[in-house]
Amino acid sequence: MKKLMRGLRQFQDTYVPEHKKLMASLAKGQSPNALFITCSDSRVQPELITQAELGELFVIRNAGNIVPPFGATNGGEGATIEYALKSLNVDHIIVCGHSSCGAMKGLLQIGNLEAKMPLVYNWLIHTEATRQLVEDNYGDLEKADKLDMLVGENVLTQIENLRTYPAVRSMLHRGDLSLHGWIYNINDGSILAYDSERHAFVPPFTDPNKTFSNGHGHGLSQMPGEHRLARNQSQRIFKGSY
Ligand code: ZN
Numbered sequence: 001m002k003k004l005m006r007g008l009r010q011f012q013d014t015y016v017p018e019h020k021k022l023m024a025s026l027a028k029g030q031s032p033n034a035l036f037i038t039c040s041d042s043r044v045q046p047e048l049i050t051q052a053e054l055g056e057l058f059v060i061r062n063a064g065n066i067v068p069p070f071g072a073t074n075g076g077e078g079a080t081i082e083y084a085l086k087s088l089n090v091d092h093i094i095v096c097g098h099s100s101c102g103a104m105k106g107l108l109q110i111g112n113l114e115a116k117m118p119l120v121y122n123w124l125i126h127t128e129a130t131r132q133l134v135e136d137n138y139g140d141l142e143k144a145d146k147l148d149m150l151v152g153e154n155v156l157t158q159i160e161n162l163r164t165y166p167a168v169r170s171m172l173h174r175g176d177l178s179l180h181g182w183i184y185n186i187n188d189g190s191i192l193a194y195d196s197e198r199h200a201f202v203p204p205f206t207d208p209n210k211t212f213s214n215g216h217g218h219g220l221s222q223m224p225g226e227h228r229l230a231r232n233q234s235q236r237i238f239k240g241s242y
Contacts (some may be wrong), residue, residue, distance in 0.1 A: 022054060029236045032058040035084040037158065039065045041187045044098045064103030065095055068126040070164040071180065078165065085167045085177070093162060096182040097155040097192075104150045104151075108132050108143075111155040130157040152201055155181040155194065 016023065036046045046057050060067075060080050067077055097104075106111040106113055106124055113121040130153045138149050145147045159179050159203060163169050171177035181194030183201055192201035 004182055015042060019054070026055045030055050030057055030058075030088065032084075032088060032090060034058070035060065035081065035090045036094050036096065037061075037065050037067060038094075038096040038184075039063065039098055039103060040143065041101065041186075044096070044184055049184060049189065049191070058088060058090055063120065063123060064101060064107070065097050065128060065158060066103075066123065066126050066154075067095070067158040068163040070071075070166065072126060078095050081162070081165055082167050082206045085171060091171075091176055092178050093168070094154050094180040094182055095158045095162070096184055097151045098184040099146075099148070099151060101151055101154075104147055104154060107150060107154075108146065119140055125147045127154055127157055133157075152183060152194075155183060159194075193203070 018139075022233075025130050036057045037049075038044050038046055040061045040063055046052065046059055046064060055096050057078075059211060060077055062077070067081070070078065084093075098107065103120075103124065107118075107127065107130065110121060110124055110128075110173060114191065115123070131148060134146060134153055138146060159181050162179060167180075168177065172179070181201070182204075183192045185191070193204040194200075195202050222225055
């Protein structure tokens with residue numbers, strides 16, 4: 001707690017005086033660029049990893065970056081999504097999962113959670129579709145590989161769930177909204193972004209032809225996760241299920 005209090009003082013002594021103009025303008029209202037949905041995990045900081053300034057990101061955080069399908073619950077997620085789209089006119093929504101996610105580890109053994117952590121169990125049920133997809137189709141993977149798979153598929157499930165919200169669906173129909181799926185790697189701070197045309201999570205900055213070329217214009221020389229996994233594993237794991 002002492003460290004937090006020192007941080008508060010430092011913020012007020014240095015950041016605030018240096019950003020007076022920005023804070024005065026934000027006091028009149030906000031106009032964030034994006035709705036950022038991510039996990040509560042302390043190792044994932046949306047503003048830090050995107051280098052966003054105050055007022056730039058509207059954020060939802062919960063265990064497992066889960067968006068319950070429309071009507072499934074009266075939680076804050078739906079209200080926050082609706083407010084972001086209808087009142088703040090946000091036109092990008094990012095769902096950002098992350099490596100080594102505790103919620104996804106819990107999902108892998110959800111049967112053990114019902115008695116031990118009933119609230120977590122009830123929450124993770126909102127992404128049961130992810131668990132079932134991975135268990136049914138990739139059940140033979142090693143535990144670490146299965147977790148990677150679950151993290152990626154969970155992001156895609158939440159994007160599907162977003163589409164069940166009337167405001168999201170309506171804006172998508174008009175072409176006024178973009179949905180993005182990201183995976184943050186807590187080992188090295190890198191991001192993979194879902195590319196729906198290629199059905200894969202890929203590095204967002206590099207030329208895809210270069211990234212996935214063997215230098216002779218064909219073949220796959222480098223897939224995300226290849227540093228740790230065999231090539232055929234990483235190709236399968238990061239393929240996604242759209
Ligand atoms: Zn997490």
